Amino acid sequence: MTWTGPKELKAQLARLWERGxxxxxxxxxxxxxxxxxxxxxxxSADITDHFNEVRDxxxxxxxxxxxxxxWQELRHRVQGAQKLPACVWxxxxxxxxxxxxxxxxWERFSAQVSTTRQTHPALLPWLEKRPLQALELSAEWxxxxxxxxxxxxxxxxxxYLRQVDLPGVNSKFIEAHRGVLAELLDLALPVYAVDSGxxxxxxxxxxxxxxxxxxxxxxxxxxxxxxxxxxxTSPDVTLDADSFSRLDLGxxxxxxxxxxxxxxxxxxxxNAIVIFGAGYGWDALARSHWLNNCSIHYWGDIDxxxxxxxxxxxxxxxxxxxxxxxxxxxxAHAPIWGSEDKPLRVDLHRLTPEERALYDDLRDNRIRxxxxxxxxxxxxxxxxxxxxHLDGMTASDSGAL
Numbered sequence: 001m002t003w004t005g006p007k008e009l010k011a012q013l014a015r016l017w018e019r020g021x022x023x024x025x026x027x028x029x030x031x032x033x034x035x036x037x038x039x040x041x042x043x044s045a046d047i048t049d050h051f052n053e054v055r056d057x058x059x060x061x062x063x064x065x066x067x068x069x070x071w072q073e074l075r076h077r078v079q080g081a082q083k084l085p086a087c088v089w090x091x092x093x094x095x096x097x098x099x100x101x102x103x104x105x106w107e108r109f110s111a112q113v114s115t116t117r118q119t120h121p122a123l124l125p126w127l128e129k130r131p132l133q134a135l136e137l138s139a140e141w142x143x144x145x146x147x148x149x150x151x152x153x154x155x156x157x158x159x160y161l162r163q164v165d166l167p168g169v170n171s172k173f174i175e176a177h178r179g180v181l182a183e184l185l186d187l188a189l190p191v192y193a194v195d196s197g198x199x200x201x202x203x204x205x206x207x208x209x210x211x212x213x214x215x216x217x218x219x220x221x222x223x224x225x226x227x228x229x230x231x232x233t234s235p236d237v238t239l240d241a242d243s244f245s246r247l248d249l250g251x252x253x254x255x256x257x258x259x260x261x262x263x264x265x266x267x268x269x270x271n272a273i274v275i276f277g278a279g280y281g282w283d284a285l286a287r288s289h290w291l292n293n294c295s296i297h298y299w300g301d302i303d304x305x306x307x308x309x310x311x312x313x314x315x316x317x318x319x320x321x322x323x324x325x326x327x328x329x330x331x332a333h334a335p336i337w338g339s340e341d342k343p344l345r346v347d348l349h350r351l352t353p354e355e356r357a358l359y360d361d362l363r364d365n366r367i368r369x370x371x372x373x374x375x376x377x378x379x380x381x382x383x384x385x386x387x388x389h390l391d392g393m394t395a396s397d398s399g400a401l
Contacts, residue, residue, distance in 0.1 A: 003057050004040045006064045009088055012037050013096055022096065023106070023131035026113050027124055035090045037067070061085050066099035108138045115141070120148060122188050130183075137180065143169050147181060148188050155193035156209025178204040214240035215284035218276040222269040226251065234268070241284035249273065253390075254291060255323065257299040258309070259376045267384060279309060286316040297323040297390070302330050303372030304344035307351060307359040314350040324386060327358050330373050332382065340372040 013035075016022050025032055061069050062085075072086035090096050097103040112134055116123050123145075127134050137144065146166050151157070157164075161171040174181065178201045185208055186194060198207040205212045218238040221228055226249060229235045239247075253272035257263050258279060266274045277300070278285070285291070298313055298320050300306035306325060314320050330337075343363060351359055361367050 002040060004038065004088075005057065005060060006067075009037050009039075009064070009067065010099060013090065014100060017100055017102060018132075020131040022093070022102075023109050023135065024128055025093075026106070026110050027128040027131070033090060033092050033096070034068075035096070037088045037090060039085060039088050041084060041086070058083075058085055061088065066090060066095040105135055109135045112138055112141050116145065120145060120152075120188055123148070123184055126183055126187060133180070137177075140173075140177065143173060144177060144181065144184065147174060148184050151185060151193075151208060152188055155189060158209060158211060160211045161205060175204075182207065214242065215278075216240055217244040217278075217284060217288075218263075219244075219273045220263065220266065221249075222255075222266060222272040222274055223251070224268065226271075226273075236264070241287055244285075245287040245289070247288070247290065251294055254294045254296045255299060256296065256313070257375065258301065258306075259374075261376055262299070265380070267387065269387060277309075282313050282316050291317060292319070296320045298325075299323040299375055300325060301372055301374050302358070302362075303340045303374075304359060304363050305340070306372075306375075307348060307355060307362075308344050308346075310355070311348040311350045318350070322352075322355055324375065324378055324383065325358075326354065329378060329382065329386075330358070333373055333378060336373070336377045337368070338372050338374055338377070339370045341370070343370060 022032070024030070061067075068089045068091055069085045070087045070089065071083045073083050090099070093106075094103075097106050109131060113124070113127055116127060134141070143166075146169060147164070150164060150166055161174050164171070164174065182201070182204060189208070193209065195207050195209070204210075216238050217240075218236070220236050221234045224233045228237055228249065251271050251273050253269060255266065255269075255272065255274040256277045257266065257274060258277040260276060263274055263276045275285070277298075296317055296319065298310050299322075300309050302325050310320070310322055310325070340362075345363060348356065348359060362371055365371075
């Protein structure tokens with residue numbers, strides 16, 4: 001039978017809980033009870049054909065705790081006068097919580113709402129929007145409020161997360177709850193204390209004025225005559241981006257490669273360094289304005305993403321030239337071509353005509369579907385030959401080549 005029984009009635013009430021509606025009332029003050037629950041009742045034909053089942057259905061509803069059944073009297077042509085349930089009411093919130101077994105959850109959430117209303121009323125809209133998530137965080141809620149309170153008192157603190165000194169709160173706690181804290185802080189903090197241009201969990205520190213772990217730039221000196229570290233020839237050096245930006249090496253050429261082996265094996269070149277690239281993300285390198293006075297050669301994979309990274313790098317240094325990312329290099333290494341899983345499909349506007357032609361061939365699968373040539377597969381002799389023939393480079397410039 002399709003009549004509404006106790007199980008279906010409880011399911012209707014449970015859906016209100018699962019959508020957060022009942023908890024939301026604790027924030028808004030909405031009065032929902034007495035609450036009428038939808039009831040599908042037997043038809044006249046059901047009473048004729050299934051009288052015993054109808055009688056059992058009515059008796060089961062009447063015996064259901066936590067609800068009040070409203071009855072109506074019907075006159076049936078066969079069975080005569082009958083009293084049947086017309087509608088069902090849950091009279092109070094207490095009845096609903098008892099039936100659903102959610103009393104303790106309600107009490108925990110109510111305590112969260114009460115504390116928040118007293119200490120940080122600006123956060124009440126978040127509790128109204130995300131009541132179920134808030135309930136899941138009830139054990140952590142006091143510490144989350146403590147972090148919010150601390151930042152309200154210390155906007156844009158200019159320290160590392162590790163330096164926030166609160167009982168029971170450490171940097172791991174803050175990092176684990178950055179998503180929730182970001183939503184709370186956006187409500188609690190004044191506009192000037194939030195850098196709205198910094199978005200996403202990865203930029204949490206920058207958004208709220210904490211110090212971030214410095215981005216590091218790794219480079220090798222390719223000219224033995226350049227002494228960066230006393231007593232070391234052609235050292236492999238890693239500096240924070242700010243320190244790198246202050247270097248005064250007097251180099252004329254800078255090579256950038258994405259592959260560590262290529263970076264380590266790059267041969268000697270006079271007045272040059274090689275940088276271990278950062279893929280998509282050149283903001284840290286862009287601080288080094290002295291690079292504008294150097295020839296910059298970017299060596300990436302010959303695939304759509306390699307050209308995408310090149311295009312992005314030119315957004316910071318428009319004079320960058322590509323290196324070993326041409327059709328001749330691709331054709332010369334056909335036996336070791338590989339595959340690119342998720343190629344770019346967008347147009348790139350900072351490529352030269354030759355680069356754009358090759359990029360379009362790769363993007364549009366004109367040579368082979370998903371074609372790529374990884375930079376580490378390019379023969380070392382091919383690298384050496386190209387270095388000797390760079391514009392303006394003489395045989396002596398290429399060191400030991």
